[in-house]
Structure formats: structure tokens, C-alpha cells
Amino acid sequence: MRRLIAIGILASSAVLPSAVPAAPLDGSAPMLCALSSVVECGRKGDCERSSSEEAGIPAFIRVNVPQRLLSSLDGARTSPIMNVQRSNGQLMLQGTQNERVWGAVIDEASGRMSATAGEADGAFVLIGTCIAP
Amino acid sequence: MQLSMKALTGVGVLFAAAAVAPGIVVAQGYVYPTRGQSPQQQQKDQGECHVWATQQTGVNPGAMAPPPSGPTGQVAGTAARGAAIGAVGGAIGGNAGKGAAIGAATGALVGGFRRADQRRAAEQSQAQASAAYGNANAACLEGRGYTVK
Numbered sequence: 001m002r003r004l005i006a007i008g009i010l011a012s013s014a015v016l017p018s019a020v021p022a023a024p025l026d027g028s029a030p031m032l033c034a035l036s037s038v039v040e041c042g043r044k045g046d047c048e049r050s051s052s053e054e055a056g057i058p059a060f061i062r063v064n065v066p067q068r069l070l071s072s073l074d075g076a077r078t079s080p081i082m083n084v085q086r087s088n089g090q091l092m093l094q095g096t097q098n099e100r101v102w103g104a105v106i107d108e109a110s111g112r113m114s115a116t117a118g119e120a121d122g123a124f125v126l127i128g129t130c131i132a133p
Numbered sequence: 134m135q136l137s138m139k140a141l142t143g144v145g146v147l148f149a150a151a152a153v154a155p156g157i158v159v160a161q162g163y164v165y166p167t168r169g170q171s172p173q174q175q176q177k178d179q180g181e182c183h184v185w186a187t188q189q190t191g192v193n194p195g196a197m198a199p200p201p202s203g204p205t206g207q208v209a210g211t212a213a214r215g216a217a218i219g220a221v222g223g224a225i226g227g228n229a230g231k232g233a234a235i236g237a238a239t240g241a242l243v244g245g246f247r248r249a250d251q252r253r254a255a256e257q258s259q260a261q262a263s264a265a266y267g268n269a270n271a272a273c274l275e276g277r278g279y280t281v282k
Contacts, residue, residue: 040248040249042248042249042250048249050249054247054249054252055246055247055248055249056245056246056247057246058242061242070242070243071242072242076240077240077241077242077245078240078241078242079241079242079243079244095243097241097242097243097244098241098243098244098245099244100243100244100246102243117243117246121248121250122248122250124246124248
């Protein structure tokens with residue numbers, strides 16, 4: 001019985017939140033964002049749902065504000081972060097790359113994220129969630 | 134009419150040749166030697182016609198990358214798609230996929246995104262290029278005494 005209680009205590013300590021707080025989502029530590037939805041819009045105002053695979057967007061994107069860099073998991077694709085702002089618990093990031101401008105807003109409490117990437121002929125809308133692993 | 138073994142072998146050679154062009158559907162089905170050409174001669178003719186068609190159209194199906202699809206974030210796949218889009222964009226004259234092509238070439242993250250219309254333009258251009266190659270190849274083979282269907 002004593003052994004069972006000990007196992008129970010160990011198991012619950014593994015499941016319950018640890019005393020060490022998770023890294024914040026305020027940009028002070030690297031974050032990992034997972035995309036859950038991708039929408040593409042063209043010049044005619046036509047928008048359609050897409051997938052990260054179809055659109056050539058990595059399903060997971062690392063956001064490293066200290067290094068001012070977005071990157072794919074393998075690091076093969078990157079985009080510099082040019083502007084960082086925080087306001088009312090929202091982390092806002094902006095950048096440009098190859099005649100495209102992008103912007104992302106991350107809720108620092110929940111990790112909810114939405115982003116857009118636009119060019120002259122259309123734009124992407126990305127929805128996802130970020131964590132600070 | 135009964136197909137000769139020679140003709141059957143010839144058809145087999147065609148499929149073997151078609152297999153070197155992964156991901157590309159060339160507008161060509163069967164090649165039948167109407168002048169009784171040997172399989173060796175047919176293979177030679179097909180090889181020469183491939184070279185001729187490539188020279189005439191600037192399209193080499195064996196060297197073309199498949200249309201954009203599949204997983205992303207991998208250097209090789211991205212580069213291949215970028216190359217395909219870039220080549221097609223240059224061939225047709227539009228700038229659809231310009232950002233994607235540049236993005237793929239440089240490992241750009243946001244610059245490598247591809248919109249549906251850009252993907253469709255790339256696929257359409259690739260289909261047109263394949264059709265042009267197929268027509269040229271068929272013309273060459275027919276000129277050398279083969280029926281191409």
C-alpha cells in the first residue's frame with residue numbers, strides 16, 4: 001500500500017504543473033508556432049482555404065525574437081524579423097522578404113497567433129498557436 | 134492484325150524511355166514501327182527524336198521537376214519546386230511564382246509561400262511545355278516511319 005501511494009505521488013508530480021514556470025510568450029525566449037489554418041486570397045478578392053503543404057508554408061515555424069529570425073524546423077528556410085512591438089499582452093512582429101510583407105500577432109497569455117503575408121497580387125492569412133518550449 | 138514480337142518490344146522500349154521523365158506526363162502513348170524497324174533502330178530513333186524535340190522546344194521532360202506538391206521545409210524539395218516554377222515563369226513570361234522561385238532558391242521562409250494561382254500557373258505552364266515536347270517528339274517519330282498514338 002505504501003508503495004502504491006509512492007507511485008501515485010510520483011505519477012501526479014509528473015502530470016501536475018511543475019514549479020518551474022513555462023517560458024513566456026512575450027518574445028524573450030524562442031517560440032514554436034504550429035499552423036492550424038491557411039487561407040489564400042487573390043486580386044479578385046477570392047479567398048480559399050489551403051494547407052501549409054500546398055502553400056509551401058512550414059507547418060511549424062520557430063520564432064526567435066532575440067535573434068530576430070523566423071525559421072522552419074530544419075532551419076533551411078528563414079525570414080528576418082524587422083520590427084517587434086508589445087502592447088496590452090500582444091506581441092507583434094513584422095518583416096519583409098522577396099517583395100512580400102508579413103506581420104504576426106501573438107497573444108502572450110494563450111499563444112494564439114494570426115499572421116498575414118501579402119504581396120502585390122494576393123495574400124495569405126495564417127492561424128496557429130505558439131508555445132515556448 | 135497480329136502484333137509482331139518486334140513491335141511489342143518496341144512498345145516496351147517506349148515505356149522504358151517514358152520512365153526517365155518522372156512526374157511529367159508527355160503527350161505520347163504508343164509508338165508503332167510501321168516500316169518494320171528493329172527494336173534497336175526504334176530505340177535509336179526515339180533517342181534522337183528526344184534530343185531533337187528538346188532542341189526544338191527547349192523542354193527536356195527528364196530534367197523538369199514535378200509540379201509543386203508534397204511536404205515543405207525540405208531544402209531539396211523546395212529547390213526543385215522553385216526551379217520548376219522559375220523555369221515555367223520564364224518560359225511563359227508571367228511573373229507568377231516569382232516570389233516563390235526566389236524564395237526557394239534562397240531558402241526564404243515567407244518569400245517561398247505559393248498561392249494557388251501561382252501553383253496553377255506553374256502547373257499549366259508545365260503542361261503546355263510537356264504538350265509542346267510531345268508534339269515535337271511525335272512529329273519526329275512520324276517522320277521516321279512510326280505511328281504515334
